[in-house]
Amino acid sequence: MVKREQWGSRIGLILAVAGNAIGLGNFLRFPVQAADHGGGAFMIPYMISLILLGIPLLWIEWALGRFGSKKGHGTAVAVFDYLWKNPVAKYIGLLGVLIPLAVVVYYTYIESWTLLYSFFSLIGKLPSTPVTENVSDYLKPFSHFLVEKTGQDASGLFLTPALETYIFFVITLLINLYILYRGVSAGIEKVAKYAMPLIFVMAIILMIRVFTLSSPDGRNFLDGLGFLWNPDFSALTNPKVWLAAAGQVFFTLSVGFGAILTYASYIKPKDDIALNGLAGASVNEFAEVILGGSIAIVASVIFFGIPATAMIASNGAFNLGFMALPAIFANIPYGEFFSFLWFLLLFFAGVTSSIALCQPAIAFLEDELGFSRQKSVLALGIFLFIAAHIPIFIKGALDEIDFWVGTFGLVVFALFEAVIFFWIYNSKEAWKELTRDNDIKIPYFFYYIMKYIAPGLLIIILISWSIEMLP
Numbered sequence: 001m002v003k004r005e006q007w008g009s010r011i012g013l014i015l016a017v018a019g020n021a022i023g024l025g026n027f028l029r030f031p032v033q034a035a036d037h038g039g040g041a042f043m044i045p046y047m048i049s050l051i052l053l054g055i056p057l058l059w060i061e062w063a064l065g066r067f068g069s070k071k072g073h074g075t076a077v078a079v080f081d082y083l084w085k086n087p088v089a090k091y092i093g094l095l096g097v098l099i100p101l102a103v104v105v106y107y108t109y110i111e112s113w114t115l116l117y118s119f120f121s122l123i124g125k126l127p128s129t130p131v132t133e134n135v136s137d138y139l140k141p142f143s144h145f146l147v148e149k150t151g152q153d154a155s156g157l158f159l160t161p162a163l164e165t166y167i168f169f170v171i172t173l174l175i176n177l178y179i180l181y182r183g184v185s186a187g188i189e190k191v192a193k194y195a196m197p198l199i200f201v202m203a204i205i206l207m208i209r210v211f212t213l214s215s216p217d218g219r220n221f222l223d224g225l226g227f228l229w230n231p232d233f234s235a236l237t238n239p240k241v242w243l244a245a246a247g248q249v250f251f252t253l254s255v256g257f258g259a260i261l262t263y264a265s266y267i268k269p270k271d272d273i274a275l276n277g278l279a280g281a282s283v284n285e286f287a288e289v290i291l292g293g294s295i296a297i298v299a300s301v302i303f304f305g306i307p308a309t310a311m312i313a314s315n316g317a318f319n320l321g322f323m324a325l326p327a328i329f330a331n332i333p334y335g336e337f338f339s340f341l342w343f344l345l346l347f348f349a350g351v352t353s354s355i356a357l358c359q360p361a362i363a364f365l366e367d368e369l370g371f372s373r374q375k376s377v378l379a380l381g382i383f384l385f386i387a388a389h390i391p392i393f394i395k396g397a398l399d400e401i402d403f404w405v406g407t408f409g410l411v412v413f414a415l416f417e418a419v420i421f422f423w424i425y426n427s428k429e430a431w432k433e434l435t436r437d438n439d440i441k442i443p444y445f446f447y448y449i450m451k452y453i454a455p456g457l458l459i460i461i462l463i464s465w466s467i468e469m470l471p
C-alpha cells in the first residue's frame with residue numbers, strides 16, 4: 001500500500017481545517033439564516049446548538065478520523081466497518097463520501113458565481129440598480145445575472161446559462177482539481193496558508209467599511225449589530241428557528257459531512273484532536289458571528305432597515321449577498337472595489353471549503369480502491385463536470401439537493417456517527433479513544449452529551465422535520 005499523506009505542520013493543519021469550515025456558510029448562509037429567523041432570536045438557539053450538538057459531534061468526527069489514520073483509512077466507509085461488525089456498516093459509511101460529493105456539485109457552482117461577480121466588479125461591469133427606498137428590487141427571485149432571462153423554456157424546467165457562467169464554472173472546477181492534485185500538504189495545506197490570512201484581511205476591511213456607513217435618516221452600524229445581538233426570547237418556542245439554527249451550526253462547522261473525518265485522518269495516529277478541533281471551531285465561529293455577522297446584515301440594515309433586511313433574507317439564499325450588497329456598494333465611493341473584495345472573499349472562502357468537500361471522495365478512491373492521486377482527481381473531475389450540469393441546467397435542482405443532502409443528510413449522518421461510536425461500538429471505548437493523547441482535557445460531562453443528549457436532540461430534529469414536511 002502507498003504511504004498515506006500527512007499534514008506538514010500543526011499550524012498548517014489548523015489553517016486547513018479552518019479553511020474547511022470557513023466558507024460560503026459563514027459569509028452568505030449565516031447572515032441570511034440569522035436575518036430570516038429574527039436576528040437576536042436566532043442567536044440563542046444557535047449558541048445552544050453549538051455547544052450541545054456542534055462541538056461534541058465535531059469531536060466525535062475528529063476521533064473517528066484519527067481512528068482511521070491508525071488503520072490507514074480516511075473515510076467513514078472503513079471506520080464504520082471497523083467499529084460495527086455488520087455488513088451494512090460500510091454502506092452507511094459511504095454516506096460520508098456521497099454527501100460531500102453531492103454538496104460540492106452545487107457548492108462549486110455557487111463558488112464560480114463569486115469568481116465571476118468579483119471579476120465583473122473589477123472591470124466595472126457588475127450590473128446593479130442604485131439603492132432606492134424601494135426594496136422590491138432585491139425581493140425578486142435571484143437568478144444570477146448571467147442566467148439569461150430569456151433562457152427559461154416554456155415548461156419553466158430548464159435554465160440556459162450564459163457562456164461566461166459556464167466558462168467561470170469550468171475555471172473554478174479546474175482550480176479545485178489542481179489543488180487536490182497537488183495533494184494534502186503541498187496543495188490543501190499550502191493554499192490554506194495563503195488564503196486564510198487573506199480572507200481575514202478582506203473581511204476586516206469590509207467590516208470596517210460597513211461600520212462607517214450611515215443612512216440619511218440616521219441609521220448606523222449599531223442598528224445592524226443590535227438586530228443580531230439583542231437577545232430576543234420570543235421565538236424560542238418556535239421549532240423552525242431551532243431547526244434552522246442547528247442546521248446552520250452543522251453546515252458551518254462542516255459537521256456531519258464526513259469531511260472533518262477525512263481531514264483528521266491525515267494527522268499522526270498519536271496527535272491531538274481535542275485542541276485542534278476546538279481551535280478550528282473557534283476560528284470558524286469568529287469568522288461566522290463576528291465577521292460574517294458584521295458585513296451583509298449590518299450593511300443591509302443601515303441602508304434598508306430591519307424589516308426590509310429580514311424580508312430580503314426570507315426571499316432566498318442569495319438575494320442579500322448577490323443582489324442587495326452589490327447595490328449598496330454601487331452607491332458608495334470606490335464601490336466596485338468593495339464589491340470586488342466581497343466576492344473575492346467569498347471565492348477564497350469557497351475554494352478552501354470545496355476542496356475539503358472533495359477530499360473524502362479522493363481518500364475513498366485512494367485508500368479503498370487503490371487509485372493513484374492523479375487517477376482519483378481525474379475520476380472526480382469527470383464526475384463533477386458531468387454532475388454539475390444538473391444544477392446548471394435544471395431549475396430548482398440546487399435548492400432541492402441543498403435541502404435533502406446539505407441539510408437533512410447531515411443530520412442523519414451525524415446521528416450515525418454518534419450512535420455507531422457510542423452505542424454500537426462501545427461508549428467506554430469510544431470515550432477512551434476520544435480522550436487519548438490530547439493536549440487539552442475534554443470535560444467529562446461531554447461523555448453524557450455525546451452519548452445521550454446529542455443523539456437525542458438529533459432524533460428530535462429529524463422527527464420535527466418529518467412532521468413539518470407532512471402536508
Ligand code: PHE
Pocket residue numbers: 020021022023024025026100251252253254255257259260353354356357
Ligand atoms: N463549512 C463550510 C461552509 O461554511 C461548508 C463545508 C461543509 C465545507 C463540509 C467542507 C465540508 O461553507
